[in-house]
Amino acid sequence: MSAPTTTATGPTTATGKRRVAFASYVDDNYLPGFLTLLRSLVLNNPRTCPDFVVLYDDLGPAAVSAIRRLYPRIVLRRVDPARYDDYVKGDQGSYLVRKAYFVLDVFRMSDYDTVIALDTDMVVLGDLGELLELREGIGAVEQFFPEGGAGRLNSGLLVVNREYLTGEFAARLDEVGRSGDYDVEKHDQGVLNAVLDGDFVRLDSRFNFVKRRLEGDLPVPDDVVVLHFTGRHKPWNGGEVGYERAEEVWRRYDLDDRELYRAFCALPGDKHPELVVHYGTRLVEECGADSATLLATGTALHSMGRYDEAVDVLLRVRDPKGVLDPRHNLALGRALMAVSRYDEAEARLLLATQDPAVAASAFGLLAECAWIRGDRQHQVAYARAGLDADPTDRKSGLLLRRARAEERRTAPGADPAEQLAHVAFYMDDQGNAGDKVLPESVRLVFDADASPRRWHSVHAHRLFDEPLLEEVNARRGLVIGGGGLFIPDTSPNGNSRWQWNVPDETLERITVPVVVFAVGYNVFDGQSYAHRRFVESLRLLVRGSVFFGLRNHGSIERVRALLPADLAERVVYQPCPTTVARNLVAGWQEPVERAETVLLNCAYDRSGLRFGHDYGHFLKEMADAVTALRERADVRYAAHIASDEKFVFDLRREHGISLPVVPMYDMSNAEIWAAYTDCRLVVGMRGHAGMIPFGCGTPIISLISHPKLAYFLDDIGRPDWGVSIHDRRLGAVLTERATAVLDDHRAMVDDVAKCQQKLWTITQNNLERLREPLGLAL
Structure with missing residues (x-):
């Protein structure tokens, strides 16, 4: 049959x-x-x-x-x-x-x-x-x-x-x-x-x-x-x-429950965090557990975003002789940071620095903790200590460079009354190319001058304390936007449970108009985000905003479900400014002729949530597509962050195919826009590997591994511009659709422009609503 x-x-x-x-x-x-x-x-x-x-x-x-x-x-x-x-x-x-x-x-x-x-x-x-x-x-x-x-x-x-x-x-x-x-x-x-x-x-x-x-x-x-x-x-x-x-x-497997729990916890190698938590917590609750089990359980809880529980488990370890595994203090310090218990975190991390095996990691977290609290002196000192312990420590190097970069974001002599404050995720050097472009794109919607002269930067992950509150209230308004800020795990905190590290009592004391602009609800399939603290913070933010715009209707639906009816109706659609970039960037030049190039991008953060059991299938299908597309164009790989290059390594190792890499993480915003303009097609897995080239007028095909890509394509009425990375015929479908774009490229460029004009009209209408509250000269 x-x-x-x-x-x-x-x-x-x-x-x-x-x-x-x-x-x-x-x-x-x-x-x-x-x-x-x-x-x-x-x-x-x-x-x-x-x-x-x-x-x-x-x-x-x-x-x-x-x-x-x-x-x-x-x-x-x-x-x-x-x-x-x-x-x-x-x-x-x-x-x-x-x-x-x-x-x-x-x-x-x-x-x-x-x-x-x-x-x-x-x-x-x-x-x-x-x-x-x-x-x-x-x-x-x-x-x-x-x-x-x-x-x-x-x-x-x-x-x-x-x-x-x-x-x-x-x-x-x-x-x-x-x-x-x-x-x-x-x-x-x-x-x-x-x-x-x-x-x-x-x-x-x-x-x-x-x-x-x-x-x-x-x-x-x-x-x-x-x-x-x-x-x-x-x-x-x-x-x-x-x-x-x-x-x-x-x-051998006819074990009682405790024998199973112990046998599982004793297994070497990687284990699924849900299983670690399931068996580890039962050992803790029913018969006590050794420090190794507590460490593994707390670490797994942390990886699942259950930060309060991670702290509770890790605090169960008693150390009367002072011989605690330094990795335990490191894990506990990280977990305490995630719930905003910064003093306790610092104490634990200082203990961890006493062991050379984890000293660099501990100093890196100490530098981050100091940065979160606005303590630049200790941020620099800890970062240098981390580099002394290990000159290759990434976090310490990043925090040292961040201190210098933030000095450049401050305009000497700028008039606060002429500035807008801007809460965003400001990407570090060699960070995600999409997140580098975002803050500038948001600013250009409101003002042709995106420089520190007109804008006061507030990093979303910094603790929004009294000094920052004073700085914001001295400006003429506050814009919150520039990333998928409604996400639980990029930089967790216990104050809001989303990316802006703002306590309720401080949020309520903002006196200038607050505008939430093109923020995304970035939860993966398989992730949950129903923490009460987040819901409480979200409701307070909506209530206190003069405008609350989310960047796709999928996000709007998810956020409205968390709000009472009177607040839900205030959540509106505001497309991501990257999608209308050529309407924003001064002196934008349309290309006379685009290069015969297809740019490809893949993403590897949270790989388990993206690929499930299908990574081998995905790689094989993409190898087939790349081979076919090379008959039509020069296929290059656009890496938004360095870890994106895993695709290039795996493709060469498993299928013998080499791709030249375009390191977008090393590019300026202008260079990123130029690269995405001077090509015929972008095939991207990251949200902004679709939205940025679309904003540049370039046809796109999205490799859908996160709901936000499907949401965007639904918003513009072009769901057929996407293909699931789990599609059984991924290679054939991608080749067919990419070939159609290349065969009728002019019509596709015109279609992108038609879709983009609708988003630009929505953006202009929203800006008109903000003219008076923010004093915009539109």
Whole structure:
């Protein structure tokens, strides 16, 4: 049978990121097996933590509690037994005659894109990463005993992908089950084999290695990934003679909860932070934990943005002999900074500087802490100490350069009454090219002079204290804009929980007009941002603003949902100024002829949230696209930050393709605009690798790995200018769309100009509203 037709277009998330889950049907009889399956899964796949859907019909509270203690992302889904009552069945005295069919509910899980279904009499012995990368069809291992003919699958392990997770395919299973036109003694497996008729992806037998292969007490081969205890006799019920070695392997994972927690925490190497937190916190709460476990748990909590909890866990360590691991003081100092407990953070970080192994990192954080508090003297001193400890320490070098750069942002003798104060994320040298362009673009909307003579810079990440409040209130207004400031983790603080480090009491004492201009809500798919402190700060900011504009309708929808009705209506659309750059930059010159160049950009911050399990697929598809596009144009790589160059390294290593790099992080704003103007097409994954070239009048195709790219394309009515990095046909789709742009380039440039004019009209209308409050001469 060929893959079923379906109207489903794939994932419903804004990025198209695949939603992956494990699934099992569980009842009380098979609960011991399922708990052992879970333990073996996490101990042998510690870097993986998708949802695990538990299909059930009669599990009691104690069973549910036991399951939840073993895994953090359990999704309970009740089976409707009546759905299978009219299936034609075999031996009516068999326990399996009814419940074996319930696992077919896997095919009704349309809210996922890939589901790995596992029988509860399995134990996982190796890495399942290969299965997580399977993107099409149904993957399974062929039956060991080919009763009824060759080419039939064993349904104990199934990898089910999007085209089979539909109502249509489930209805086909129901039809065959009710007709009885299948091997009724094989239950669910018989139904599947009848419907598929051999049309499935063959997996190696090591992914479903049935016990019968070990008859005569043979040892379990080293390469087995999933061992399946088929047959009537299960290890938790006494087992079966002749399979003692196999059952001994199963018993290695028949652990009590604390044994599992300790075993997981003791595993070497990287581990998924949700799993670390799940097991580490239980050890802490139930029986105490050693300092290494507390450190790992606190660090994982910090990486997940749970900063208050990270502090609480890290403070549990007692150090009566003064021999605490210096990494602990380093982690605690960083966590205390994230909740704005700066004095305590400084004390911990000073302790960490006593150990040469972490001294440079500790001094770098001390310099950052001093900078946040406006203490330039200590900022410079700590940064120099960090460089003395390690001349290559990046943070120390950055904080030393930042001190010098901020001096240049101050205009001697400027009249405060003629200035606007500007809260933004001011990017450091060699920082993100998009974030360098942003503040100047915002300023040019209000004033042709974007220099310090007309603008007073306030870095968003600095603590907005009394001196800064006085500086702002001495100006004629305050503009907040220049980045995705509504994001929880770039520079966390406990005062607002978004990027502007402003306490409520200080925010309320701003006396000049406050304008929030083209700010973005930059949460990734898979990130949550519902901290009460953020919501309280947000509401206060909206209430105190004369204008509150967000840069896309996706952000508007998310922010309005956090506000009461009277405040929600005040949130309006203000496109990012980078998208109308050629209307802002004085003396802008349209190119007579653009270079035969395609610029490509990829992003690697928060890679797990961007790529999920699809990075290998993405790289291969991009290699195909680059190879094809080179037939038409000079393909170059536009790196917004140095870490973006990972794509170039990986592409060369994995596929033998080299790309010349355009280091935009080393360019001035004028040079960035020029580079994005003098090309025919930009293919970009970063938001501003789309918005900046669009603002320069250049056609774009967005590689969507973050919702904000899809939001922007929806706003301009051109969703077809984007392609998900998870698209199965990414390479072909990208090549087709890029070729269309190059074939009809003049029409595409005209279309960009048409879309841009709408954004410029909206911007001009918003500026008209601000003429009086800010005293603008428009």
